Amino acid sequence: MNRGKRRLQSRITPYAPMGTDRLEALQSFHEEDPDDAFTRFALAREHLKRGHPDEALAHFEALVEEQPGYTGTYYHLGKLYARLGRPEDAKATYRAGVEECEEQGATKDLSELRDALMQAEGVGLG
Known part of the structure; x- marks a missing residue:
């Protein structure tokens, strides 16, 4: 497991239950470290899971472009x-x-x- 993934999981699991809090936590983590590919990927997947394909698309496209x-x-x-x-x-x-x-x-x-x-x-x- 990569370092970014471990760090993100340790920050989300105890403090951010599934639901709105998880999305908010991911957005906050992305703002803190916009270069963390795993956080951005998780944010895109969360948007997709919630039925926000345009937001997911923007994050996936940015990841392919930037990383x-x-x-x-x-x-x-x-x-x-x-x-x-x-x-x-x-x-x-x-x-x-x-x-x-x-x-x-x-x-x-x-x-x-x-x-x-x-x-x-x-x-x-x-």
């Missing part, structure tokens, strides 16, 4: 694009993620992104 090495973002951003009816953006995001994962040797994320790209392109579907 392209945070490879888990590509999958979630691509899925969100697909959900929003933007299949070409989804495929482009998966492709960019595949390239980044290949450069980093991030095999787990690479496998997920390749599968998502194949599905988005209709490969192997019946």
Whole structure:
């Protein structure tokens, strides 16, 4: 587990129950350290979980732009694009993620992104 994730979990778990407090806590943590990729990723996921796709999209897009090495973002951003009816953006995001994962040797994320790209392109579907 990376250092940012441990720090965030230790700060959220005892003090921020699920619900509004969790979102507020994540926003506060992001304001304190806007360069912490895990916090921004968690904030995007929380917005998505609450039905705020535009807010989630803004955070995912910023992560890909500002911290392209945070490879888990590509999958979630691509899925969100697909959900929003933007299949070409989804495929482009998966492709960019595949390239980044290949450069980093991030095999787990690479496998997920390749599968998502194949599905988005209709490969192997019946």
